[in-house]
Amino acid sequence: MAIEFSNPISSSELLAAVDMGTNSFKMLVVRAGPNGRFLAVNRFKKPVLLGRGMNAEESTISSEAQHRAIVALRKFGQVLQRQRIHQTKIVATSAVRESSNKIEFLSRVREEVGFEVDVLSGEEEARLVYLGVLQFLPVYDRTVLTVDIGGGSTEFVIGKQGKVLFATSLKLGHVTLTEAFVKNGELLELRNHIRSVLLESGLIEKVREVGFEIAVGSSGTVRSIENAIFRGYSEGLTNALVSLSEFRRDWRFRREELHAVAERLCCLDGGGILAARKAGFFRRRSEFITAGAVLLSEIFETLDIAEMQVSCYALGEGIISEILATACDDYDINVNARWRSVAHLSTRFNNEKKIKSAVRLCGHH
Structure with missing residues (x-):
């Protein structure tokens, strides 16, 4: 499945981030602009429980968990195929990182779903989470x-x-x-x-x-x-x-x-x-x-x-931020947090005219 492109973002584009977590798999689809501001279009979550049964003595991903993972990723893939996604990044975290059979599992994902998965180190995962927080x-x-x-x-x-x-x-x-x-x-x-x-x-x-x-x-x-x-x-x-x-x-x-x-x-x-x-x-x-x-x-x-x-934003939004930082001509790391702050403040105003004025003001910064 060809789902990743390297063209710069020049107008409103759809981007997706898939997080293969220990408990749940999550997919975030956003519409992004050239300055780095994005709006969540869809969020999908599947309780895969990839880490169920894993412990210090037995760190393998079970065949049952692998099956649940494949089913969830196929559903994500169907969503990606229905939409014109400019770029998608798929990452795996702790359960895959620590598993003794991750090579076998990732090969199965590649063969059965067509996804190339980036297994994050703990430090890289932490960095992306921080980038996500900065968007909120x-x-x-x-x-x-x-x-x-x-x-x-x-x-x-x-x-x-x-x-x-x-x-x-x-x-x-x-x-x-x-x-x-x-x-x-x-x-x-x-x-x-x-x-x-x-x-x-x-x-x-x-x-x-x-x-x-x-x-x-x-x-x-x-x-x-x-x-x-x-x-x-x-x-x-x-x-x-x-x-x-x-x-x-x-x-x-x-x-x-x-x-x-x-x-x-x-x-x-x-x-x-x-x-x-x-x-x-x-x-x-x-x-x-x-x-x-x-x-x-x-x-x-x-x-x-x-x-x-x-913060309601975390790893998924951090992945999106990373994509935007490399793909946008006029990237502003603060644009989403600034937008959220002004939009949140505007809800305290008591009429529609003031709300629109506050939102327009944010758009000029």
């Missing part, structure tokens, strides 16, 4: 610590003005931690394992050395926790306040709010977590949320994070 939050001039919790690993990156100052990836993911500890009810062992990995990794010393001004979380796990806090879960409410306005959202939470969520989740069994999801607190898959919340809570403690901002 106006933090270009700040020293930013970004934390991205995936199914098989967590990426940490400190960046400023688009440059990576430090990046690393640790084998701590919500899927693998759930498989190893949560399913067996070993929550104390879960915390001890996370602390041990964090302490032995050298992460604490490096983060202290480089320093950071603000912390940003960019994964689905972080967004799920923010959603629960926004809707009152950390305050002990039993039903989500679904009428809360999204425009009042600050997209951030404090350490004590996170700890309250993690403690509540640790007291629940599978039925209790499912009930919390049905009540509207956890919109995404809930079976891995306990491991994710405990992991993030330990990261807050270890790195002395008081508050975390939340």
Whole structure:
């Protein structure tokens, strides 16, 4: 399948990024302009669970998981064929990176689907996540610590003005931690394992050395926790306040709010977590949320994070940003965050004329 072109972007074009993650495969399709601004056209997500059953002793991708992956990628391929995509980039992360049979798996993907897959190193994944964050939050001039919790690993990156100052990836993911500890009810062992990995990794010393001004979380796990806090879960409410306005959202939470969520989740069994999801607190898959919340809570403690901002953009948007940086004649790394900031501010105005004026103002910068 010929899906990649090298022609420069001279007008509005469709671009796609495919992220073959440990838990889910995601495809982002955007319409992009020559200055680097893009608008999401479609998002697709398939719960492939590529890392299910993988552990330190057995790091192979099972035949069942490979089959689910092929089915998902074929569906993505059908979407790409129906649309005139200017350029597509397909990447794989922790599960493929750590698997002992990745060559066999990637050969199967190439032969059965026609996709060439770029297996990212942990550091490269972290860098792309940071680029994605810069498309969502106006933090270009700040020293930013970004934390991205995936199914098989967590990426940490400190960046400023688009440059990576430090990046690393640790084998701590919500899927693998759930498989190893949560399913067996070993929550104390879960915390001890996370602390041990964090302490032995050298992460604490490096983060202290480089320093950071603000912390940003960019994964689905972080967004799920923010959603629960926004809707009152950390305050002990039993039903989500679904009428809360999204425009009042600050997209951030404090350490004590996170700890309250993690403690509540640790007291629940599978039925209790499912009930919390049905009540509207956890919109995404809930079976891995306990491991994710405990992991993030330990990261807050270890790195002395008081508050975390939340980015709805991550790896997929970082891939798009990378494509645009090389393909656009007049690329501006800040254009999307600036657009989002002004558009968000405009929603607070009380008439259509002021909204249009604010949006036009953004377009001139």
